[in-house]
Amino acid sequence: MTTEANVAWLVEHGYRHLVVRRGGPRQFEEARALAIETAGEQILHLLHEVLSPDGQELCLYCHSPSRQxxxxxxxxxxxxxxxxxxxxxxxxxxxxxxxxxxxxxxxxxxxxxxxxxxxxxxxxxxxxxxxxxxxxxxxxxxxGGSPVRWPPTPGVHGLRTNQIAWDEERLWRTYTLLTNLERMFRSLKSELGWRPIYPHRSDGHLFITVLAYQCVPFLRTRLKNTGITDSWATLRDILSVQRRVTATFSQRDGRSLPVRKATVAEPDLMATYRALRISATPGGTKKLIT
Structure with a gap:
C-alpha cells in the first residue's frame, strides 16, 4: 500500500521505491514530455519532474491514450x-x-x-x-455546473520514486516490470492453489513459488525473442486448449486397445511450441493392450 506512512518507512530504512502517486495535482505538458513506444505499439508520453522540496524524490507523469x-x-x-x-x-x-x-x-x-x-x-x-x-x-x-474537469487530466497517472538518477524511460520500464510481476503472482496464486498456506507446508509453498517464478519469466523471455509478447494469462489460455485424450478400440481377439495421445495443436499453440522448441504432441502416443 503506497500510503505516506509506508513510503516514509521505506525512506527511513534506506530502501529504494517506485510506487504509484496517490492524489495531488497532475500538471502535464505534452510539449515537454518524452514519447516512447510500449510493447503494445502504443505511444506513451512521460514527463519527469521533481516532487519533494529537498530534491530527494521525483514524480513521473505518464499519459496514455488508452487510459484517457x-x-x-x-x-x-x-x-x-x-x-x-x-x-x-x-x-x-x-x-x-x-x-x-x-x-x-x-x-x-x-x-x-x-x-x-x-x-x-x-x-x-x-x-x-x-x-x-x-x-x-x-x-x-x-x-455543466463546474469548469473543473474530473479527472483533471484524463489519461495521466503519476509515479513517485527516490531514484532521481534514472531517466524517464528507465523508470517506466522498471514500473511495467513490477506490474507484470504482480499480475503473474495473482495468476499463479489461483493456478497453484497457494491458499490457504498451512504452517507444516510453508516450505513446500515457498519452493513451488520460487520455481514457478523462475519458469514463467524464462518462457516469456524465450517467446519474446521470437516476437511473441503475450502476457502469461494469454499464454495460459492458449496452452489450455490442448488435451490428452484416450480412445479405446476393440480387437478381433476380444482384447481392448487403449490409445492415449494429445489433440492437434491450434495455430497459436503451434507457434508457441515452435518458439520454445518443444514437441507439439506432449507425452507422445501411449498404447496398452488389455
Whole structure:
C-alpha cells in the first residue's frame, strides 16, 4: 500500500521505491514530455519532474491514450448514473408521501454525489422551496455546473520514486516490470492453489513459488525473442486448449486397445511450441493392450 506512512518507512530504512502517486495535482505538458513506444505499439508520453522540496524524490507523469479513453468512459458512465438517480427525488415531490423536506433532500442529493464520485460537480442542481423555505416544490438540474474537469487530466497517472538518477524511460520500464510481476503472482496464486498456506507446508509453498517464478519469466523471455509478447494469462489460455485424450478400440481377439495421445495443436499453440522448441504432441502416443 503506497500510503505516506509506508513510503516514509521505506525512506527511513534506506530502501529504494517506485510506487504509484496517490492524489495531488497532475500538471502535464505534452510539449515537454518524452514519447516512447510500449510493447503494445502504443505511444506513451512521460514527463519527469521533481516532487519533494529537498530534491530527494521525483514524480513521473505518464499519459496514455488508452487510459484517457478509459477515464472519459468512466466519467460518462458516472454521469449517466447520476442523471438516473435524480428522477427518484423529483418523483417524490408529486407523491402524497414523497420526501419534500429541504434538509432531507439536500442530504439525499449529497449522498448521490458522493456515490457517483466525480459526476456531481458537472451538474447544477437547485432545490426550489415555498415561502417557508422548508418544503421543496421543484428540483432543477443542468449539466455543466463546474469548469473543473474530473479527472483533471484524463489519461495521466503519476509515479513517485527516490531514484532521481534514472531517466524517464528507465523508470517506466522498471514500473511495467513490477506490474507484470504482480499480475503473474495473482495468476499463479489461483493456478497453484497457494491458499490457504498451512504452517507444516510453508516450505513446500515457498519452493513451488520460487520455481514457478523462475519458469514463467524464462518462457516469456524465450517467446519474446521470437516476437511473441503475450502476457502469461494469454499464454495460459492458449496452452489450455490442448488435451490428452484416450480412445479405446476393440480387437478381433476380444482384447481392448487403449490409445492415449494429445489433440492437434491450434495455430497459436503451434507457434508457441515452435518458439520454445518443444514437441507439439506432449507425452507422445501411449498404447496398452488389455
Amino acid at each position: 479513453l478509459k477515464d472519459e468512459a468512466m466519467l460518462e458512465q458516472s454521469c449517466r448514473r447520476f442523471e438516473a438517480g435524480l428522477p427518484q427525488s423529483v418523483d417524490g415531490l408529486s407523491k402524497p408521501r414523497g420526501e419534500k423536506r429541504h434538509d432531507k433532500l439536500c442530504k439525499r442529493l449529497g449522498q448521490l454525489k458522493q456515490k457517483r464520485f466525480g459526476a456531481g460537480q458537472h451538474y447544477r442542481v437547485q432545490l426550489v422551496t415555498d415561502e417557508t423555505g422548508q418544503r421543496v416544490t421543484a428540483i432543477t438540474g443542468k449539466r
